[in-house]
Amino acid sequence: MIFNAWMATLNPGDEVIIPAPYWVSYPDMAIMCGGTPVFIDTKMEQGFKIQPEALAKAITPHTKWLLLNSPSNPSGAAYTRDELKALAAVLVDYPQVLILTDDMYEHLVYGDFEFTTIAQVEPRLYERTLTMNGVSKAYSMTGWRIGYAGGPQWLIKAMANVMGQTTSNPCSISQWAAVEALNGTQDFIPKNKKLFQERRDLVVSMLNQAKGIKCPTPEGAFYVYPSIAGVIGKKTPSGTVIENDETFAVALLEAEGVALVHGAAFGLSPNFRISYATSNQCLEEACARIQRFCGSLS
Numbered sequence: 001m002i003f004n005a006w007m008a009t010l011n012p013g014d015e016v017i018i019p020a021p022y023w024v025s026y027p028d029m030a031i032m033c034g035g036t037p038v039f040i041d042t043k044m045e046q047g048f049k050i051q052p053e054a055l056a057k058a059i060t061p062h063t064k065w066l067l068l069n070s071p072s073n074p075s076g077a078a079y080t081r082d083e084l085k086a087l088a089a090v091l092v093d094y095p096q097v098l099i100l101t102d103d104m105y106e107h108l109v110y111g112d113f114e115f116t117t118i119a120q121v122e123p124r125l126y127e128r129t130l131t132m133n134g135v136s137k138a139y140s141m142t143g144w145r146i147g148y149a150g151g152p153q154w155l156i157k158a159m160a161n162v163m164g165q166t167t168s169n170p171c172s173i174s175q176w177a178a179v180e181a182l183n184g185t186q187d188f189i190p191k192n193k194k195l196f197q198e199r200r201d202l203v204v205s206m207l208n209q210a211k212g213i214k215c216p217t218p219e220g221a222f223y224v225y226p227s228i229a230g231v232i233g234k235k236t237p238s239g240t241v242i243e244n245d246e247t248f249a250v251a252l253l254e255a256e257g258v259a260l261v262h263g264a265a266f267g268l269s270p271n272f273r274i275s276y277a278t279s280n281q282c283l284e285e286a287c288a289r290i291q292r293f294c295g296s297l298s
């Protein structure tokens, strides 16, 4: 979906604003489609969310797209209605900027957090917003390869042209399966949400007990993105210095057999990402090993 939209619209020199940390595929997709990714670094203290001033500063006459992904892979951060309104207030002044919102984790928000998407909060952005979703996450249908998007007619037509001349189509069997998922009973979604929320709380609590790790509580998705600033410069018992999040990930894998993705892969360090879309037992064991590993650093 994203690839089709960018393939249909980007020309050399066009910029795509991508908040960091980002899902790893966004920058490469922008580059493959001829665009130039421009990153806005976020801060953990600001919930990994871009601020209106930073957005205004990043927009240039070459900006073609702003990408939003809320709840986010990898941080789990999700924008409130008011936060989106503040970003929208900036965007109304730049009519050349298209907005792509990747709402893949729409159904995975926790507590009383209410999911909102930018086209809901500012009618003036409606005609230049592409709202994207898919069945991979909430419906656990990753392998079915179905995404969908709503946006201005000219853009949807252009995306259909790209798709028609490349992959031709998503297969009809997958399309019917997605129709069933979206029209069928939704009663498993609240049940899954409850499970995920328990897992999030378990992982956040256990990681915050690991020496040198700070893990904020994200609003949604099934990821946490803790900071490891507190262990940078420390040494493992075998003498490896933890220089950055990559050395942390490798040393942890070697010492404790826990695999996680280092923050540099998502464009914001020093952090790591854990997906908690797995069993409580596995998460408890992994977090206990991370605690042991951090405790062994000096």
Ligand SMILES: Cc1ncc(COP(=O)(O)O)c(C=O)c1O
Pocket: 023, 069, 072, 073, 102, 104, 134, 135, 136, 142, 143, 145, 146, 147
């Ligand atoms: C933010 C985000 N968008 C899109 C996707 C793509 O999902 P799929 O290709 O399975 O439809 C993913 C998958 O990890 C994701 O995390």
